Structures are given as structure tokens and as C-alpha cells.
Amino acid sequence: MIELDGVGRVFRSRSGEVEALRAIDLTVADGEFLAVIGRSGCGKSTLLRLVAGLLTPTAGRVTVGGTPIAGPRPDIALMFQRPAxxxxxxxxxxxxxxxxxxxxxxxxxxxxxxxxxxxxxxxxxxxxxxxxxxxxxxxxxxxxxxxxxxPSVLLMDEPFSALDALTREELAGQLQQVHMEMRPTTIFVTHSIQEAVLLADRVAVLSSRPGRVQRIITVDIPRPRSFGRNAHLTDVAARVAELTDLLHATDAALPLLDTKPI
Known part of the structure; x- marks a missing residue:
């Protein structure tokens, strides 16, 4: 459904160049929920804006449904950090x-x-x-x-980050229901490992700038998920712990790609 093939993005200004993303190869299947996490400044929001058609790549190409992205489209919805x-x-x-x-x-x-x-x-x-x-x-x-x-594609840029913890969890639960019922292909950018585990089918971990896909991890836990007492609480906690360790590791210690379930 969504394909990024060798995608890079460089921002140029009078003060110089900043390479935000480099050689991003990523496929999101129809109806999949992909979370994207990484350290601040690694290009997560830039990636989202490339898919939304708000930015153009300086290398590679982005396609949705087999059609190259040339600008905003009515079948692609974008939800920002602030409600606007x-x-x-x-x-x-x-x-x-x-x-x-x-x-x-x-x-x-x-x-x-x-x-x-x-x-x-x-x-x-x-x-x-x-x-x-x-x-x-x-x-x-x-x-x-x-x-x-x-929309066939729903892009979300840290939409719950400004909210208190309880409200974030409530909205994450609501988003789970939306996804199970409507099945939009979703890319969800977040700094929260907990949100990524609660919501995603897979989690893409980006390296520090320039952002590259360092690892893609499958979260194979039945839905609905929560941090409350339920049959999957141990599995949720284990995934959160593993992703936390992963983000604390140095970029050099991360293998290029690992798609096995954790």
C-alpha cells in the first residue's frame, strides 16, 4: 500500500545542509498499523510529511497504492501533534x-x-x-x-503527546477500535514506546540523524491491548522492555534489519 524506495531528504538553507533521512526502504501493507519511533531529530515527522505529500524527497520515491506521491491527496489524512x-x-x-x-x-x-x-x-x-x-x-x-x-491512509504525528497519561491511554484505546473497525493503513509517529506497543502491528526504529531504518519489529499480541490487568499484560510489558533496551543501544550495535516477532 505504502512504499518508500531509497528515500532521502535533505533540507538546504543559507547556513548549510541538514540530512534528515537517508536510504529509507519501507513497505506498509494494506490495513497495517505501523508505529515509527526513534530519538528526537531522527526524521520521524519528515518521513510522515513525505508520505502525506507535504514534502518531496531529494532521493528515491514514495508511492501509495502504486501511485507516486506528488502532493496532498484526499485519500490520505494527516493528524498533527496539536488538534489545529x-x-x-x-x-x-x-x-x-x-x-x-x-x-x-x-x-x-x-x-x-x-x-x-x-x-x-x-x-x-x-x-x-x-x-x-x-x-x-x-x-x-x-x-x-x-x-x-x-481515508485509505491515516498518518498521525504524535497526536497524543500533549495530553496527560490517562487521557493518552483512553485515546489509544479508542484508536485501536477505529483501526479494528475501519482498517485504514496507518503510520503513527510517537516518542512513546508504550503507545507503539499498544497500537502497532510492527514498529520501525529509526537511527539518529540522518534517520535510517535500523530495525523493524513485529508486535504479535492479540487486540485489544492495554496496560491494565489482562491476559496479555506480560507480553505487553516484555515488548516495552525490549524496545526500551533497543533505543538505549548505540546505533552501531543495531543490526540493519530484524523482522522476527518479539
Missing amino acids: LLPWRSVLGNVLLPLELRGRVRPEHRERAQSLLDAAGLAGFHRRLPHELSGGMQQRVALCRALIQR
Whole structure:
């Protein structure tokens, strides 16, 4: 579904060059949930923006569904670290915005937006303005806005990082349900090893800048997953511990690729 073939990205300015990514080879299967983790500055967000069509690679190519990415596409939704809601629009109006920008809001779209909001725990808040909501509620609105067009690809750039721990876990649980029901092909950038283990089918670990794929690890744990007391708690804890050790290791100690389940 998503393929990055020898992808590199260099940022150039008057002060010099910064090589953010180098020789990224990565495939994300249709309906797969891939988490991307790595140290700060390793190019995780740059990778996401390349897939979204907001940046162009300086080497290699990015394709989605076999078509090269040449710019933003309606079947690719991007959710940022901050909800970026328009403060003068209602919750419902913010969710419908992508459709309005394409000039095609119909009654069934409004019904879908309302259903998404209700499923996200926002029944009764459709007419509220963003400043009347908590941070977690605002991110739920942003998730509904990303899903309103039924995207085949969902890109998420640390969407829960500004939230408290309990709210993050609640939203991670909701995202699990969304993925199990809708099956969008998802790339989820995070600094949180716990989030990666809770959500992903596989975790791609990037090296320090320039970012390269150092290891891809399969997380073979039945869903739904949680940190609460359940049959898979030991497995979740073991994966978190292994990924923590992996990120603490030096880049030189990491093998180029390891796809075995852990």
C-alpha cells in the first residue's frame, strides 16, 4: 500500500545542509498499523510529511497504492501533534471542514460526522466551540475530522503527546477500535514506546540523524491491548522492555534489519 524506495531528504538553507533521512526502504501493507519511533531529530515527522505529500524527497520515491506521491491527496489524512481546530467553528463544523473545502457536503456526510463524534464520546458537544473542550476532547474532534473522508491512509504525528497519561491511554484505546473497525493503513509517529506497543502491528526504529531504518519489529499480541490487568499484560510489558533496551543501544550495535516477532 505504502512504499518508500531509497528515500532521502535533505533540507538546504543559507547556513548549510541538514540530512534528515537517508536510504529509507519501507513497505506498509494494506490495513497495517505501523508505529515509527526513534530519538528526537531522527526524521520521524519528515518521513510522515513525505508520505502525506507535504514534502518531496531529494532521493528515491514514495508511492501509495502504486501511485507516486506528488502532493496532498484526499485519500490520505494527516493528524498533527496539536488538534489545529478553527476556533470560530463548532465541533461539527470542524469535522466537516475537509468536505466543505472540496465543495461536497451532503446530508449523509453530516450524519456521518455526527456518528463519528458520538462514537468518540462527544455526543452533546456537536455545537460547542473548541475552547469549550478539554485537550483530549479536542484531539477526538481532530481524529473525527481525519476520518470523515474515509481515508485509505491515516498518518498521525504524535497526536497524543500533549495530553496527560490517562487521557493518552483512553485515546489509544479508542484508536485501536477505529483501526479494528475501519482498517485504514496507518503510520503513527510517537516518542512513546508504550503507545507503539499498544497500537502497532510492527514498529520501525529509526537511527539518529540522518534517520535510517535500523530495525523493524513485529508486535504479535492479540487486540485489544492495554496496560491494565489482562491476559496479555506480560507480553505487553516484555515488548516495552525490549524496545526500551533497543533505543538505549548505540546505533552501531543495531543490526540493519530484524523482522522476527518479539
